[in-house]
Amino acid sequence: MEKLIRTKVKDLLRQEPGKDVLAKGWVRTKRGNKNVSFIALNDGSTINNIQVVVDAGKFNEEQLKKITTGACIGVTGALVASLGNGQSVEIQAKEIEIFGEADPETYPLQKKGHTMEFLRSIAHLRPRTNTFGAVLRIRHAMAFAIHKYFNDKGFVYLHTPLITASDCEGAGEMFQVTTLDMKNPPLKEDGSIDYSQDFFGKQTSLTVSGQLEGELGAMALGEIYTFGPTFRAENSNTPRHLAEFWMIEPEMAFYEIEDNMNLAEDFIKSLVKYALDNCYDDIKFLNDMFDKELIERLQSVIKTDFVRLTYTEGIRILEESGEKFEFPVSWGVDLQSEHERYLVERHFGKPVIMTDYPKEIKAFYMKQNADGKTVRGMDVLFPKIGEIIGGSERESSLEKLEARIAEIGMGRESLEWYLDTRRFGSAPHSGFGLGFERLLLFVTGMSNIRDVIPFPRTPKNAEY
Ligand code: 4AD
Numbered sequence: 001m002e003k004l005i006r007t008k009v010k011d012l013l014r015q016e017p018g019k020d021v022l023a024k025g026w027v028r029t030k031r032g033n034k035n036v037s038f039i040a041l042n043d044g045s046t047i048n049n050i051q052v053v054v055d056a057g058k059f060n061e062e063q064l065k066k067i068t069t070g071a072c073i074g075v076t077g078a079l080v081a082s083l084g085n086g087q088s089v090e091i092q093a094k095e096i097e098i099f100g101e102a103d104p105e106t107y108p109l110q111k112k113g114h115t116m117e118f119l120r121s122i123a124h125l126r127p128r129t130n131t132f133g134a135v136l137r138i139r140h141a142m143a144f145a146i147h148k149y150f151n152d153k154g155f156v157y158l159h160t161p162l163i164t165a166s167d168c169e170g171a172g173e174m175f176q177v178t179t180l181d182m183k184n185p186p187l188k189e190d191g192s193i194d195y196s197q198d199f200f201g202k203q204t205s206l207t208v209s210g211q212l213e214g215e216l217g218a219m220a221l222g223e224i225y226t227f228g229p230t231f232r233a234e235n236s237n238t239p240r241h242l243a244e245f246w247m248i249e250p251e252m253a254f255y256e257i258e259d260n261m262n263l264a265e266d267f268i269k270s271l272v273k274y275a276l277d278n279c280y281d282d283i284k285f286l287n288d289m290f291d292k293e294l295i296e297r298l299q300s301v302i303k304t305d306f307v308r309l310t311y312t313e314g315i316r317i318l319e320e321s322g323e324k325f326e327f328p329v330s331w332g333v334d335l336q337s338e339h340e341r342y343l344v345e346r347h348f349g350k351p352v353i354m355t356d357y358p359k360e361i362k363a364f365y366m367k368q369n370a371d372g373k374t375v376r377g378m379d380v381l382f383p384k385i386g387e388i389i390g391g392s393e394r395e396s397s398l399e400k401l402e403a404r405i406a407e408i409g410m411g412r413e414s415l416e417w418y419l420d421t422r423r424f425g426s427a428p429h430s431g432f433g434l435g436f437e438r439l440l441l442f443v444t445g446m447s448n449i450r451d452v453i454p455f456p457r458t459p460k461n462a463e464y
């Protein structure tokens with residue numbers, strides 16, 4: 001037989017029957033009887049399998065026995081119209097090559113219906129399940145859509161460093177990066193560690209945000225975005241926190257808080273629309289398997305105007321709700337996800353952009369309001385997720401920024417380069433950070449953030 005080029009399953013399923021084809025992939029199931037076997041073959045290009053029909057009489061029995069769930073095979077055969085329902089075409093096998101067997105006794109993905117917890121314990125194999133195939137394809141599509149969105153708008157993709165000497169969020173949740181001997185570090189006279197002898201000659205960490213460097217870019221290129229890994233050593237074992245997550249941080253010169261909110265709302269809506277337009281098969285699968293309201297929720301977000309609400313109004317609504325919260329609310333407290341979800345899911349029934357937070361609960365760089373108490377921060381709060389975006393207009397006045405840094409007792413030495421943006425040609429500017437995995441939680445309907453990233457890093461867990 002002539003040598004054929006492999007066609008992906010996704011493309012085979014769209015082809016007209018009639019030709020000989022070559023498919024390669026992993027066996028999801030094999031069923032049938034002595035005379036005929038039906039193999040469901042998947043190659044990761046789509047949630048859908050192609051059915052391979054094997055006439056047992058034409059193949060060696062020993063070889064057929066090796067075709068079990070999880071095995072990897074190549075099938076050459078005729079693409080024919082399928083009589084079974086569920087697919088329009090199938091392959092009538094003529095030749096089968098076995099690339100790799102999968103011992104039925106030990107291959108962990110035999111049966112369907114594994115728990116998500118079990119699948120997390122075999123994260124190296126879970127991409128072979130329908131669920132993780134769908135999630136990972138959607139993850140890819142969203143990453144692509146993000147670059148497309150900003151590229152279409154003329155934003156510059158800026159690569160900000162992963163190793164840094166500054167703590168953007170000022171929360172002290174950084175992973176240290178060092179080559180010093182931990183058993184015997186060089187010490188200064190006062191007994192503290194002498195970081196001048198460390199690799200970078202100073203104390204460094206993995207970044208918690210690319211924003212500060214992003215601002216440098218915006219103050220030169222106008223509109224930039226970052227999209228990269230972000231690290232937080234916060235000991236939060238929740239379904240919404242990772243120690244290593246991906247963040248998208250646009251930063252725009254000449255944007256005030258309103259412009260920032262408009263961009264954030266348009267950005268999320270475009271991404272959700274992109275997902276519905278381009279990942280419908282995968283979303284439909286997740287909708288039917290896990291979350292019957294997923295598609296409806298995605299469609300509704302695209303059509304809805306997000307509520308815009310100040311923190312002060314939000315607190316009033318929560319106080320007047322008569323609801324018993326685990327964490328009591330009063331003006332000045334940081335909102336917990338139970339509060340955010342009350343506002344979004346129960347009170348308004350739509351996404352909320354909350355603004356003007358007390359300065360004490362927000363980072364040093366946010367623009368100070370005239371009331372002396374609040375800052376021009378904005379969080380976008382989503383159903384099922386809580387905070388999906390955090391951002392602000394930035395303080396552009398050198399004087400006010402210096403005063404705030406002094407007020408909260410931040411070390412200024414490591415921030416002089418940042419202050420230069422305010423010293424030389426300062427301008428109003430704004431930006432925000434979208435947690436990529438939080439977006440994916442929303443788009444996929446998954447309920448645990450560990451299930452929307454291939455290899456999750458959480459407290460006490462860094463497998464693979
Ligand atoms: O609200 P955050 O901390 O804001 C910043 O880092 C700003 N520098 C962003 C900016 O203005 N450029 O984080 C932004 C978003 C959150 O809204 C959330 O979606 C996500 O990042 N995020 C996390 N996602 C997963 N795991 C964690 N531990 C996260 N911490 C924050």
Ligand code: MG
Nearest residue numbers: 379387389390
């Ligand atoms: Mg935040």
